[in-house]
Amino acid sequence: MSPLPFWQLLLMLVAALVASRFIAWWLWRALAFSGPRVGRGLTGLAQRPRLGGWLQRRFPGTTRLVAARTAVDRFSGLPLTLIAALALYLIFLGVGLVEDLVEGEELIAFDRRFNDALGVIRNPHVVDLFGWITGLGNTETLVAVMLVATGFLWAHGRHRYIPGLVLAVVGSQALTYAGKFAFDRDRPDFVTFATASTPSFPSAHATGAIAVYGFIIYAIARDLPGMGRRFELGYWGLVLIALIASSRAVLSVHYVSDIGAGLLVGGFWLLSGFALTEYLRQREGVRRL
Structure with a gap:
C-alpha cells in the first residue's frame, strides 16, 4: 500500500490534536471540580462521630494507618499513596x-x-x-x-x-x-x-x-x-x-x-x-x- 499524501496526513494529525485537547480539557475540568468535592465528602464521612469512633474502637491500627495514608495536608499522606x-x-x-x-x-x-x-x-x-x-x-x-x-x-x-x-x-x-x-x-x-x-x-x-x-x-x-x-x-x-x-x-x-x-x-x-x-x-x- 502506497503512503497517503502529506497534506492528508497533516490534516489527520491536526484533527487528532484538536480532538484530544478538547477531551483532555474536559477531563481536567471534571477532575478539578469533582475531585475536591469527592475528597471533602469522604473526609466528612470518615469524621462522623459515630462512624469514626466505631472504626477507631474496632480497628485502631488500621484506622491510624488509613488516616496517615490518606491525609491531604502532607506529601507522606494521600499524594504519596x-x-x-x-x-x-x-x-x-x-x-x-x-x-x-x-x-x-x-x-x-x-x-x-x-x-x-x-x-x-x-x-x-x-x-x-x-x-x-x-x-x-x-x-x-x-x-x-x-x-x-x-x-x-x-x-x-x-x-x-x-x-x-x-x-x-x-x-x-x-x-x-x-x-x-x-x-x-x-x-x-x-x-x-x-x-x-x-x-x-x-x-x-x-x-x-x-x-x-x-x-x-x-x-x-x-x-x-x-x-x-x-x-x-x-x-x-x-x-x-x-x-x-x-x-x-x-x-x-x-x-x-x-x-x-x-x-x-x-x-x-x-x-x-x-x-x-x-x-x-x-x-x-x-x-x-
Whole structure:
C-alpha cells in the first residue's frame, strides 16, 4: 500500500490534536471540580462521630494507618499513596508486557503487523518530519536538556528538584539499557534512513523523553499559578513526549511494544523522581517551621 499524501496526513494529525485537547480539557475540568468535592465528602464521612469512633474502637491500627495514608495536608499522606499505587500499577503492566514478549508469539506477530501497517503514513515528508522529532529524544539532546534544566533549577534556588531529576533520568536509562541487553531483541527492518545499533526492547528514546521532559514539565507546573496554564503546559508537553515516542515506530527502528515498555520504565522512574522531590520539599518546609 502506497503512503497517503502529506497534506492528508497533516490534516489527520491536526484533527487528532484538536480532538484530544478538547477531551483532555474536559477531563481536567471534571477532575478539578469533582475531585475536591469527592475528597471533602469522604473526609466528612470518615469524621462522623459515630462512624469514626466505631472504626477507631474496632480497628485502631488500621484506622491510624488509613488516616496517615490518606491525609491531604502532607506529601507522606494521600499524594504519596497515589504515587505508590500508580508506580505499582506500572510495574504490573511492565511485567505483563515482558511475559507476553518472552512466552508468546502473539505480541511479536502484532508488532510486525503494526509496523507493516505504518507503511501507509511513511510519506517521505512525514519521515523527514519525524526524523527531526526523534532527534529531540537522542541521548546527546536529552543530556544537554538535562544539564540546562539543572542549571536553571540551581540558578533559581530550586535545589530540591535536582536530585529527583537525576534519579528519574539515571534510573530510567540504567534499567532501559539493562533490559536491552538482557532481552537482546532484534529491531524491525530498517525501511527509512534511520538506523540503530543497540537491541530493540525497550525504547531508550521513549524512556528518556518521558523522564527528562516529564520532569521538566512537573518542575515548571509545580508552582505555576492558574489551572489553565498548568493544563496547557502539561498537555503540550505530553504531546511532545508522544511524538518523540511514536517517531521510533514511524521510522521503523522500534516495535510498538518497545515503545510501550520504554514509557512504562520512564514513567516509573519519573514517579520516583516526583516522590523524592516532594519528600525533600516537605523536609525543607518542616525545617523552616
